[in-house]
Amino acid sequence: xxRGDAPMYATSRADGLGCLVGGLLGVPGLSxxxxxxxxxxxxxxxxxxIAWSIAVWFILLSCLxxxxxxxxxxxxxxxxxxxxxNGALMLVAGIQIVASRPITLRxxxxxxxxxxxxxxxPIFPDFYRSLPAWTHQFTGSIISMAVVVAVPLNAVFLLGMxxxxxxxxxxxxxxxxxxxxxxxxxxx
Amino acid sequence: MAASLRISCSDLRALVDPSGANSRARWNLSPLxxxxxxxxxxxxxxFGLIDFSTILMATSYSPCREVWASGPYVLSGAxxxxxxxxxxxxxxxxxxxxxxxxxxxxxxxPWPHLLGLGFQHVAVICPYLxxxxxxxxxxxxxxxxxxxAITLAMIAVAFMTVLQSxxxxxxxxxxxxxxxxxxxxxxxxLAAAASLGISAVCGMVIFAGAxxxxxxxxxxxxxxxxxxxxxxxxxxxRRIGARKDRRERVVAAYRYAQRSNRRxxxxxxxxxxxxxxxxxxxxxxxETLLLADxxxxxxxxxxxxxxxxxxxxxGLQGGEPIRCARPELSILCVRSLxxxxxxxxxxxxxxxxxxRADDLPADERCxxxxxxCTQHRGRTGSVA
Numbered sequence: 013x014x015r016g017d018a019p020m021y022a023t024s025r026a027d028g029l030g031c032l033v034g035g036l037l038g039v040p041g042l043s044x045x046x047x048x049x050x051x052x053x054x055x056x057x058x059x060x061x062i063a064w065s066i067a068v069w070f071i072l073l074s075c076l077x078x079x080x081x082x083x084x085x086x087x088x089x090x091x092x093x094x095x096x097x098n099g100a101l102m103l104v105a106g107i108q109i110v111a112s113r114p115i116t117l118r119x120x121x122x123x124x125x126x127x128x129x130x131x132x133x134p135i136f137p138d139f140y141r142s143l144p145a146w147t148h149q150f151t152g153s154i155i156s157m158a159v160v161v162a163v164p165l166n167a168v169f170l171l172g173m174x175x176x177x178x179x180x181x182x183x184x185x186x187x188x189x190x191x192x193x194x195x196x197x198x199x200x
Numbered sequence: 201m202a203a204s205l206r207i208s209c210s211d212l213r214a215l216v217d218p219s220g221a222n223s224r225a226r227w228n229l230s231p232l233x234x235x236x237x238x239x240x241x242x243x244x245x246x247f248g249l250i251d252f253s254t255i256l257m258a259t260s261y262s263p264c265r266e267v268w269a270s271g272p273y274v275l276s277g278a279x280x281x282x283x284x285x286x287x288x289x290x291x292x293x294x295x296x297x298x299x300x301x302x303x304x305x306x307x308x309x310p311w312p313h314l315l316g317l318g319f320q321h322v323a324v325i326c327p328y329l330x331x332x333x334x335x336x337x338x339x340x341x342x343x344x345x346x347x348x349a350i351t352l353a354m355i356a357v358a359f360m361t362v363l364q365s366x367x368x369x370x371x372x373x374x375x376x377x378x379x380x381x382x383x384x385x386x387x388x389x390l391a392a393a394a395s396l397g398i399s400a401v402c403g404m405v406i407f408a409g410a411x412x413x414x415x416x417x418x419x420x421x422x423x424x425x426x427x428x429x430x431x432x433x434x435x436x437x438r439r440i441g442a443r444k445d446r447r448e449r450v451v452a453a454y455r456y457a458q459r460s461n462r463r464x465x466x467x468x469x470x471x472x473x474x475x476x477x478x479x480x481x482x483x484x485x486x487e488t489l490l491l492a493d494x495x496x497x498x499x500x501x502x503x504x505x506x507x508x509x510x511x512x513x514x515g516l517q518g519g520e521p522i523r524c525a526r527p528e529l530s531i532l533c534v535r536s537l538x539x540x541x542x543x544x545x546x547x548x549x550x551x552x553x554x555x556r557a558d559d560l561p562a563d564e565r566c567x568x569x570x571x572x573c574t575q576h577r578g579r580t581g582s583v584a
Contacts (some may be wrong), residue, residue, distance in 0.1 A: 023373035028412030030360030035405030037352040041385030056302035063365035065318025067358035094327040110432030146464035
């Protein structure tokens with residue numbers, strides 16, 4: 013197995029392939045979970061061999077109809093609790109991702125305007141309903157509104173964002189540390 | 201004999217003479233040599249066979265804590281006091297190993313730990329399976345079909361977990377990255393399931409997966425357009441809007457797409473299941489699997505697996521339709537994939553209980569309606 017970091021496209025392609033297979037099997041949709049990454053960080057176990065263990069457990073559980081019956085017959089309040097748990101994690105994950113980079117003035121405008129525009133959808137539904145029909149697919153939901161505002165704003169703010177930097181390597185420190193620090197500062 | 205050489209970072213740092221002007225030109229190999237001899241018990245001749253230049257060049261790019269030079273195959277034999285060693289550095293890589301990790305990426309935990317860790321992940325993933333039950337409920341699937349859907353969801357999660365942990369060419373991250381049934385799709389899936397049935401959900405997810413595969417190669421190029429700020433806002437907005445019911449909007453968008461894509465929707469060979477979705481093939485296959493699993497009573501024993509396979513083959517071969525409680529989910533739509541002339545109208549607009557006659561176009565109403573309507577059409581035609 014080749015080592016080193018996997019290219020992003022390979023990861024994304026596997027995610028898409030898994031989603032496609034999930035669709036073929038009648039699953040609403042699969043995606044990598046930040047929750048499980050936090051589990052791995054907590055337990056300190058990131059061995060890829062664990063994937064096989066997970067697969068074996070799921071195959072075994074899939075052969076137990078009573079287990080799937082347990083989920084199907086789960087009371088609504090318990091389902092709601094599970095969804096609430098999921099939603100809370102997703103909410104925090106969104107905030108964490110936003111705050112993972114320094115919030116500059118441009119980022120502030122992108123975040124603020126996107127969220128404000130998204131929140132206007134449930135607040136002023138009549139206004140958006142009065143718009144032409146073809147706009148409803150963009151303004152019909154909070155998520156689409158956030159995307160419609162955030163992506164063009166980010167693209168606009170990319171204008172004039174060229175950075176020129178140089179690095180002079182000396183002998184006083186380790187080159188790897190210097191290069192890493194330089195790249196980290198340049199990518200912010 | 202396969203030997204694994206583990207070199208600590210301090211050893212590697214000791215290799216470099218920091219006082220030299222060109223540090224790469226001055227390697228002090230004695231610590232590494234002694235370490236190697238001490239750990240593996242190899243003679244010094246083996247040491248020279250290992251390509252340390254690769255290690256050392258790599259360490260100059262990455263400050264590592266530990267470096268694995270795994271895979272130097274040492275074939276040693278003692279014959280007349282002479283040791284012949286053949287070493288092959290199969291792969292030499294650099295990986296940073298955080299000290300807080302108990303089991304790093306390539307380490308294999310003991311069996312009890314492995315099972316326990318796997319079960320821990322399963323316990324975290326299982327609550328997400330509730331979403332499958334919700335979608336099945338929204339689609340008004342019977343209890344047994346909902347159970348089968350959850351069973352298949354578990355199989356899909358297992359498949360994707362293993363797929364992500366591998367590096368199969370251009371697919372797979374090579375990391376432990378288990379998936380869950382994500383809530384990103386939940387509102388749309390609920391709306392589609394309630395309006396158009398489970399087949400629409402399957403088609404939607406298949407289409408989403410295909411799109412993700414298609415744009416995967418553009419991820420690096422489009423990263424500028426989707427920085428962390430935008431991604432975070434989207435996820436945040438997703439959570440805010442997750443509770444809003446968008447069924448009407450989805451239906452409106454569907455109707456709009458139907459009106460604006462008459463030509464595509466008329467082409468039943470492209471969308472064989474005829475429900476207007478973009479993935480007729482996906483709908484058909486998904487329904488085949490789901491229904492075959494349900495009608496065979498689920499896979500519990502070996503006999504059930506045989507019955508499941510039989511049902512699946514019958515559906516795919518276009519044989520007699522599988523007996524199904526809900527005719528709109530009949531396997532007939534899969535038959536249409538193989539019989540060009542066949543057109544299934546049952547899945548066009550959801551279940552009969554959900555759809556109204558007004559939802560169907562005029563010509564479609566006349567085709568599926570009673571002989572009275574046929575007579576009416578005949579009279580209309582004669583007048584025209």
